[in-house]
Structure formats: structure tokens, C-alpha cells
Amino acid sequence: MRIARTILIALAGTAAVALNPLSAFAARCGNNAAGFEAWVQDFKQEAAGQGVSRSVLDKAFANVRYNTATIRADRGQKSFKLSFEQFMQKRGGQAIISRGKGMKKSNAALFARIEQRFGVPAGPLIAIWGMETGFGSFLGKEHTLSAVSTLAYDCRRSDYFTDQLYAALQLVARGDLSPSARGAAHGEIGQTQFLPRNVVRFGVDGDGNGHIDLVGSRADALASTANFLRGHGWRPGAGYQPGEPNFGALQGWNAASVYQRAIAYIGARIDGE
Numbered sequence: 320m321r322i323a324r325t326i327l328i329a330l331a332g333t334a335a336v337a338l339n340p341l342s343a344f345a346a347r348c349g350n351n352a353a354g355f356e357a358w359v360q361d362f363k364q365e366a367a368g369q370g371v372s373r374s375v376l377d378k379a380f381a382n383v384r385y386n387t388a389t390i391r392a393d394r395g396q397k398s399f400k401l402s403f404e405q406f407m408q409k410r411g412g413q414a415i416i417s418r419g420k421g422m423k424k425s426n427a428a429l430f431a432r433i434e435q436r437f438g439v440p441a442g443p444l445i446a447i448w449g450m451e452t453g454f455g456s457f458l459g460k461e462h463t464l465s466a467v468s469t470l471a472y473d474c475r476r477s478d479y480f481t482d483q484l485y486a487a488l489q490l491v492a493r494g495d496l497s498p499s500a501r502g503a504a505h506g507e508i509g510q511t512q513f514l515p516r517n518v519v520r521f522g523v524d525g526d527g528n529g530h531i532d533l534v535g536s537r538a539d540a541l542a543s544t545a546n547f548l549r550g551h552g553w554r555p556g557a558g559y560q561p562g563e564p565n566f567g568a569l570q571g572w573n574a575a576s577v578y579q580r581a582i583a584y585i586g587a588r589i590d591g592e
Contacts, residue, residue, distance in 0.1 A: 348474040352385040358472045359383060362481075366488065375492045379464055382498065386469040388461055392504035393470065403584075406577045412585055415449035419589040422454060429538055433525070437545035438555025442586030444541050447511050447572065450582065455510040455537060459503035463487070463496070467506035467515065480506075486515035495522070495531045502534075509533025510540035513547075521547040547572065559583055 347358055363376045401409060423430060423441045430441035445454075452458050467487050470480035483506060490496035495518070502508050508518060513533055522531040525542030533540045545553075551571030552564075559565035560583050569579045 348472055348477040350474055352387070355385040355469070355472055359468065362468075362471070362484075366485070369485075371485075371488050372492070375488060378498050379488055379491045380468075382462065383465045383468050384462070385472075386461060386465045386504075389466045389469045389504045389506075390473065393473070393475070401577060403577055403580055406581055407584075410450060410581065412581060415446065416585055416588045418454065419445040419449050419585065422448075423589055426537070429525075429541065433542050433545050437542070437549045437553070439545040439548050439553055440586075440590055442588075442590030443548070443559055443569065443582055444511075444544050444586075445589050446582045446585035447544055448537075448541065449585070450578075451507075451512040452510050455540070458501070458509065458512075458534060459507065460501055461504050461506075463500045463502045463506050463508060464491075464498060466502070466504060470505060483515045486519045489519055490515055500534070509543075510537055511544045513543065517547060518543070521550055560587065 347354065347361060349355065349358065359380060363380060366376055367373060407413070419442075422445055426441075430444070433444070434440050448454055464487060467480060467484045471477060471484040473480070487496060487506065491498060496508065496515070500508065503512055505514070507514055510533060513522070518531065518533065521543055522533065523539060523542040523546045524531050525538035525540075526536050528536075531539055531543070533543060548565075548568040548571070551568040553568040554564050557564040559569060561580065566579070566583060569582050572582070573579060
């Protein structure tokens with residue numbers, strides 16, 4: 320009788336796992352490096368079961384390591400708590416405006432094509448470009464796949480970054496993300512810092528060479544940024560200051576209100592408003 324009862328309990332536990340395999344997988348997240356290597360092996364097995372090829376997985380994870388710099392950055396995002404004036408000073412807002420006007424002039428044909436295609440003027444695109452990477456001068460130094468994998472493993476936002484990791488694998492598979500790529504601490508890619516899922520959803524081949532290269536092609540990066548804003552409700556010809564129709568699209572770019580206000584302010588000065 321006791322044996323039969325033991326078998327029934329074991330079967331019940333097996334059924335629970337079978338009915339909810341993703342929750343069992345999610346339970347293996349961690350808050351330090353101790354379980355990361357085991358998690359990677361489990362994730363690779365799960366991803367293979369979802370149809371990701373073994374060759375892509377082996378290539379993508381060849382140099383993946385737990386990234387402590389990513390965790391420090393994730394826990395220390397303090398600049399978004401500053402006042403607008405403090406934020407502008409810290410992020411070099413006036414320098415972005417000054418240099419941005421020159422970037423608009425020297426890339427006038429590119430911005431004209433982008434506005435014709437997506438309805439987004441140069442100002443907010445240049446503001447984002449300058450704010451994120453200093454117009455492509457510093458894209459970040461963290462190994463992208465390590466950063467995204469670390470955050471997928473980390474318990475704080477595991478589900479969100481697991482989706483980002485699947486998107487990154489999709490980019491590796493189609494040749495739009497190098498396994499050795501480096502970028503920002505949360506796995507953001509390129510001159511305007513797209514997370515992998517947003518590259519998949521909004522990435523645009525702006526220079527017509529058949530690939531989406533947000534690192535090496537400013538045309539791809541800026542066209543993709545315009546496409547992102549359009550995908551978040553941008554209306555051609557409408558204003559983008561707080562309270563105007565297109566401010567909501569800027570809110571889609573970054574959840575911090577001080578960042579949204581800074582992009583609107585910088586963009587307006589570059590556009591001459």
C-alpha cells in the first residue's frame with residue numbers, strides 16, 4: 320500500500336512538471352554566478368527543443384560568461400532619478416544640441432529619405448542617437464550575448480530577457496549579430512541601442528546592402544529608430560513635445576520621464592522649433 324502511494328505521489332509530481340514545463344525552467348534562475356553554467360546548458364537544451372539549431376547555439380554560446388558588469392549596471396540605474404536640469408547636464412544635452420545641428424546638415428539627404436519613408440523628422444532621431452552613443456562614438460564594451468544571457472538567468476527580469484535571448488539567437492542565425500559583438504550592459508545593440516527583440520521587430524536595412532547592421536551603418540540605425548517610433552504610434556506632421564500626439568512614441572522608446580523630456584527638448588532645438 321505504501322509503495323502504491325509513493326508511486327502515485329511521484330506520478331503526480333511528474334504530471335505537474337509536464338503540465339507546466341516553463342515554470343519549472345524559470346525556477347532555475349539565480350542571483351549570482353554559481354548556477355549560471357548549468358543554466359546555460361539547460362537553456363540550450365530548451366532552445367533546441369524550440370527549433371533553434373545546435374550549430375547556432377554552439378556558435379552563440381561559445382564565449383558566453385556570467386557578466387558581473389551587467390548585473391552592477393542593472394542594479395545601479397540612478398541617472399533616471401535626476402531632475403531634468405541635472406539629467407541634461409549629466410548627459411551633455413547642450414553639446415548634443417550643438418553637434419546635432421551639424422549632424423543634421425551633413426546628413427541632410429539621409430534624414431530627408433527617412434522622414435519621407437517613416438514620417439519622423441531629424442530632431443528626435445538625432446537626439447536619441449546623440450544621447451545613446453554620442454553619435455556612434457561609443458557603443459558599449461560588454462559582450463552582447465553574455466549580457467543578455469546573464470539577465471535571462473538573473474531572477475529579477477528572467478522572462479523578459481529570456482525573450483531577448485531568443486531574439487538574439489534569431490539575429491545570429493540570420494547573420495545580423497556576430498557572436499563576438501559588444502555593446503551596452505543590458506545587451507543593447509548599435510548606434511541607437513536596440514535590444515535584440517526590437518531589432519527583430521523594427522530593424523530596417525536603410526542602406527540597401529541586404530543586412531541590418533545597427534553597429535556599422537548609421538543609415539540602418541537611424542531608419543530602424545524611425546521605424547520603431549512609427550511602430551509606437553508616430554503620426555507624420557504631428558508635434559512631439561509633452562502633451563502632443565507623438566510624445567507617446569518617445570515614451571515607447573524609454574520609460575523614464577526625464578529621458579523622454581530630454582529627447583523632446585533636444586530634438587526641438589535641432590529641428591529649429
